[in-house]
Amino acid sequence: MASTGRHLNIWGKRWGNVGKTGFEDTYSNTPGDQLFLGSSDNYAYYDCPGSEISFTTTITGGIYLLRCDVQSYLTSTGGGNGINYCFRFNGTQVGGTNGSSSAAGDTWQRGGHGDSDHVGCFSINRMYVVQPGLTAGTTVTANVMAGHWGSAELYHNYPNYATYSDFYIEEFAPL
Amino acid sequence: MAHNFAQAGKCLQIVNNMKFDFFQPTGQTTYAYNAIANTAKDFTIKETGSLIIVESYTQGWMGGSTGGCNSTIRWSSGSTGGILGRGSSSNGDGWSRSGDGGESNRSWSNGRIHCIDHGLTAGAVITIDLMFGAWSTTGSTVNYSVSYKSVMGWVASEFSRD
Numbered sequence: 001m002a003s004t005g006r007h008l009n010i011w012g013k014r015w016g017n018v019g020k021t022g023f024e025d026t027y028s029n030t031p032g033d034q035l036f037l038g039s040s041d042n043y044a045y046y047d048c049p050g051s052e053i054s055f056t057t058t059i060t061g062g063i064y065l066l067r068c069d070v071q072s073y074l075t076s077t078g079g080g081n082g083i084n085y086c087f088r089f090n091g092t093q094v095g096g097t098n099g100s101s102s103a104a105g106d107t108w109q110r111g112g113h114g115d116s117d118h119v120g121c122f123s124i125n126r127m128y129v130v131q132p133g134l135t136a137g138t139t140v141t142a143n144v145m146a147g148h149w150g151s152a153e154l155y156h157n158y159p160n161y162a163t164y165s166d167f168y169i170e171e172f173a174p175l
Numbered sequence: 176m177a178h179n180f181a182q183a184g185k186c187l188q189i190v191n192n193m194k195f196d197f198f199q200p201t202g203q204t205t206y207a208y209n210a211i212a213n214t215a216k217d218f219t220i221k222e223t224g225s226l227i228i229v230e231s232y233t234q235g236w237m238g239g240s241t242g243g244c245n246s247t248i249r250w251s252s253g254s255t256g257g258i259l260g261r262g263s264s265s266n267g268d269g270w271s272r273s274g275d276g277g278e279s280n281r282s283w284s285n286g287r288i289h290c291i292d293h294g295l296t297a298g299a300v301i302t303i304d305l306m307f308g309a310w311s312t313t314g315s316t317v318n319y320s321v322s323y324k325s326v327m328g329w330v331a332s333e334f335s336r337d
Contacts, residue, residue, distance in 0.1 A: 006185075007185065007186050008184065008185075009182055009183065009184050010182070010183045010184075010226065010228070010334050011179070011180070011182055011183075012179075012180035012183075012226065012228060012290035013177065013178070013179055013180065013290070014177070014178045014180070014290055015176075015177035015178070016176075016177075017176075018176070018261070019176055019178065020176075020178035020180075020292060021257065021259075021292075022259035022260060022289065023256075023257030023258050023259055023260070023261070024261065025261065026261075027261060028176055030176050030177075032177075033176065033177050050177040051177075052177075053179065055182065067288060068288070069286065069287050069288035069289075071271065071272065073271055073275070073276065074276075075276075120243065120271075120274060120275045120276025120277035121243055121271040121272060121273065121274065121275040121276060121277075122272070122273060122274075122277075122283070123272045123273050123283070123284060123285040123286055123287070125286045125287075125288065158269055158271055161268065161269030161271065162260065162261040162268050162269060163268075163269050163271060166287075166288040166289060166290050167288075168180075168228060168288065168290065
């Protein structure tokens, strides 16, 4: 990964069943900010609805740090198959590779993998750095993506609770 | 409900508070967050309406139950602020960051990112501390015992909106 120069900008996002402060006294179930992946959705990453950040680059050749804290729940179905998260940045999937491990894909071992009965929830953060060579003034959209292996079922921002996730992007000047 | 935090620019300050400690809160079956002792720290806001991003880290032990637990932060400045994550009822938080639905007697690690539009004016004093809560268990701890401590803490970065 590239080393960077000075920090320039930051864009944050919160999505899920709460509002912007995160400490409302009631949750608001928001299907548009949730994702469920069934057993047939395996070996691929899917966009997490509501996680999109759109911004305009302020420097040519900038470097971008992507970081997220995502709420996840893995059902008992699946018998210990794992999950992972990655990002889409300016139309390109980064930090995760579709496909089974035997097909040079992701190992799906960031969370849950190896529990033989049922897994439940876990804390997972991801970070990734990109240096896409964009010019200043480019409009970019980025988002978080979720995926799993095998017959597991994954909930992201579990419905009917005050679940939510945070994501931010930092822009740095090149060295 | 998705919320975009307005763009922010240069980093104004970074404040952190790290503790090597043990904590076993009471009241875990009440679905409430409990402040983790000795994790509070005050600092002064540099710029009116700036963006603060807090990263928090806790490690613990889920013992004797299949219930879940969660860690978060609280920020306060006078009468403003609150706990990021509802902790007042069974249909609130969900306590679904660590352990929920899994087996008991396993360790957990909880890293969180919290974006904050505090709306305070420059010069206001803000306090941040760690919070811990659990669902349907009395056996969850932040670190295992007084003999099994580890570092927990938070890092707050304030960014200019200019």
